[in-house]
Amino acid sequence: xxxxxxxxxxxxxxxxxxxxxxxxxxxxxxxxxxxxxxxxxxxxxxxxxxxxxxxxxxxxxxxxxxxxxxxxxxxxxxxxxxxxxxxxxxxxxxxxxxxxxxxxxxxxxxxxxxxxxxxxxxxxxxxxxxxxxxxxxxxxxxxxxxxxxxxxxxxxxxxxxxxxxxxxxxxxxxxxxxxxxxxxxxxxxxxxxxxxxxxxxxxxxxxxxxxxxxxxxxxxxxxxxxxxxxxxxxxxxxxxxxxxxxxxxxxxxxxxxxxxxxxxxxxxxxxxxxxxxxxxxxxxxxxxxxxxxxxxxxxxxxxxxxxxxxxxxxxxxxxxxxxxxxxxxxxxxxxxxxxxxxxxxxxxxxxxxxxxxxxxxxxxxxxxxxxxxxxxxxxxxxxxxxxxxxxxxxxxxxxxxxxxxxxxxxxxxxxxxxxxxxxxxxxxxxxxxxxxxxxxxxxxxxxxxxxxxxxxxxxxxxxxxxxxxxxxxxxxxxxxxxxxxxxx
Amino acid sequence: xxxxxxxxxxxxxxxxxxxxxxxxxxxxxxxxxxxxxxxxxxxxxxxxxxxxxxxxxxxxxxxxxxxxxxxxxxxxxxxxxxxxxxxxxxxxxxxxxxxxxxxxxxxxxxxxxxxxxxxxxxxxxxxxxxxxxxxxxxxxxxxxxxxxxxxxxxxxxxx
Numbered sequence: 166x167x168x169x170x171x172x173x174x175x176x177x178x179x180x181x182x183x184x185x186x187x188x189x190x191x192x193x194x195x196x197x198x199x200x201x202x203x204x205x206x207x208x209x210x211x212x213x214x215x216x217x218x219x220x221x222x223x224x225x226x227x228x229x230x231x232x233x234x235x236x237x238x239x240x241x242x243x244x245x246x247x248x249x250x251x252x253x254x255x256x257x258x259x260x261x262x263x264x265x266x267x268x269x270x271x272x273x274x275x276x277x278x279x280x281x282x283x284x285x286x287x288x289x290x291x292x293x294x295x296x297x298x299x300x301x302x303x304x305x306x307x308x309x310x311x312x313x314x315x316x317x318x319x320x321x322x323x324x325x326x327x328x329x330x331x332x333x334x335x336x337x338x339x340x341x342x343x344x345x346x347x348x349x350x351x352x353x354x355x356x357x358x359x360x361x362x363x364x365x366x367x368x369x370x371x372x373x374x375x376x377x378x379x380x381x382x383x384x385x386x387x388x389x390x391x392x393x394x395x396x397x398x399x400x401x402x403x404x405x406x407x408x409x410x411x412x413x414x415x416x417x418x419x420x421x422x423x424x425x426x427x428x429x430x431x432x433x434x435x436x437x438x439x440x441x442x443x444x445x446x447x448x449x450x451x452x453x454x455x456x457x458x459x460x461x462x463x464x465x466x467x468x469x470x471x472x473x474x475x476x477x478x479x480x481x482x483x484x485x486x487x488x489x490x491x492x493x494x495x496x497x498x499x500x501x502x503x504x505x506x507x508x509x510x511x512x513x514x515x516x517x518x519x520x521x522x523x524x525x526x527x528x529x530x531x532x533x534x535x536x537x538x539x540x541x542x543x544x545x546x547x548x549x550x551x552x553x554x555x556x557x558x559x560x561x562x563x564x565x566x567x568x569x570x571x572x573x574x575x576x577x578x579x580x581x582x583x584x585x586x587x588x589x590x591x592x593x594x595x596x597x598x599x600x601x602x603x604x605x606x607x608x609x610x611x612x613x614x615x616x617x618x619x620x621x622x623x624x625x626x627x628x629x630x631x632x633x634x635x636x637x638x639x640x641x642x643x644x645x646x647x648x649x650x651x652x653x
Numbered sequence: 654x655x656x657x658x659x660x661x662x663x664x665x666x667x668x669x670x671x672x673x674x675x676x677x678x679x680x681x682x683x684x685x686x687x688x689x690x691x692x693x694x695x696x697x698x699x700x701x702x703x704x705x706x707x708x709x710x711x712x713x714x715x716x717x718x719x720x721x722x723x724x725x726x727x728x729x730x731x732x733x734x735x736x737x738x739x740x741x742x743x744x745x746x747x748x749x750x751x752x753x754x755x756x757x758x759x760x761x762x763x764x765x766x767x768x769x770x771x772x773x774x775x776x777x778x779x780x781x782x783x784x785x786x787x788x789x790x791x792x793x794x795x796x797x798x799x800x801x802x803x804x805x806x807x808x809x810x811x812x
Contacts, residue, residue: 185748
């Protein structure tokens, strides 16, 4: 009897160990390169691991500036950065101490010299990127919203541009207006072709995403710049008070709700990323410090930036900064697909810039704004991030407040056919884009909703408290209805 | 009936052997990473880990099986105690204590990787709960850079 108990104990311990090791989430870690043989031989008798211990393996936040300082110069000329707006350049301006690198700035202490330029339009950004940073009128790195990058990718494809940094997310800047309330939630609200007035690429991306999710294929959407006859208006803040009276005025959706749809990204040519990885790494570390300083004292940063030539007033800059959010380096790891995902890519519920790039490209192609197929692989280079933060850990889940009874439906997606996995994949994607909203699933038969909810929570890692199973039977045709509920 | 009990006995032996092998390897890694706090020398770490991996189960056997019963305990009991001791150490250090001990294990993996032991390094990274990615190329050798770009994937959305 005692022998059997001991056997069961051994079995339980063995299974427990395998389970604990096998089921944990694995964050990315940069594996050091092997030491050259001659170095290893020469240093064999003494402890030789001090350098690696100082840079990797610690659970404390990595600080790559120390090793970076030791191998200056990282670049024999100024690193040139161009941004499409002042709020996107705010963190790097703080890190740089202005448009040109100031003494004592984070960029200078990282062993770099940088020049920041803020231009008016996407074409200016493309033009500077095309010239390259060796030209005083060009740039090595461009900072733009992802939809601007997607729209311009075809024109700068020869550079093989790569996303190397995710600065943050747009939150509330883009607004989709309609003629009536709740058009994205109602069945049959859109018949025939849909005309959308838009004045901004990011707002267009919001409109195409929302209509696609609501069952209006992008091929049925016409994006126009004349407000006459438009059934929807996709606008970017600040909204003009004297906008055309023809434009709809009822708010359907904003990026305050779809808070993980429009990331802000830094893009560089593949050749530059390959040749100057160390410089990019040092810049990311300095940039992160600037972002920290910005978050710590926003008014001071706004005043400082306002002192630059052509910069907006502090009040205007503060308003614009309020439409952006920078959750920090851990969130960036998620956005790049490095953290919080065992596969590093798809398969779980995280929305990455790679996934969003592919999705937005497909929508723009369907609407006719781009004509070529999407790149074979999403243009994302994670090496500078991985080198800058080798021990970054997964971010904490976003706080969530359950919706009350009778919560407003922001958007409804009808699933015409498919099994529990298909319903779950769509629900998980919406849950990731609407990171603070609850998702309600109604299905036919009702057991399908339960199965889908189980897949969403157990395999796709959406919090169980965010999934609501409808008690009423499905009235619409199809197998399932997925609804995004407004936050309280 | 006899064949069923024989089958169970065989199963017990297999599980015990697996426990000793896996537990022994993990215990070795545990003690090696602890020794790494004091020294980075590979031979010293291996020696310390080997000695402790033998001493700990031996002490467990000595303390749990009384000397009065020497030679009388059921066959296999010593093996049971050794297996439990070899599993208990990694279960505490690698399994339950991982949030605290991860830096030590990651450092151990780094040391193995730097010494050119890539496969053992990957095993230790697995135990530590990290996913190793290749370190970027040196700036002077751009052509050697393997891209770690995120691979494409299907969109979860549909319309």
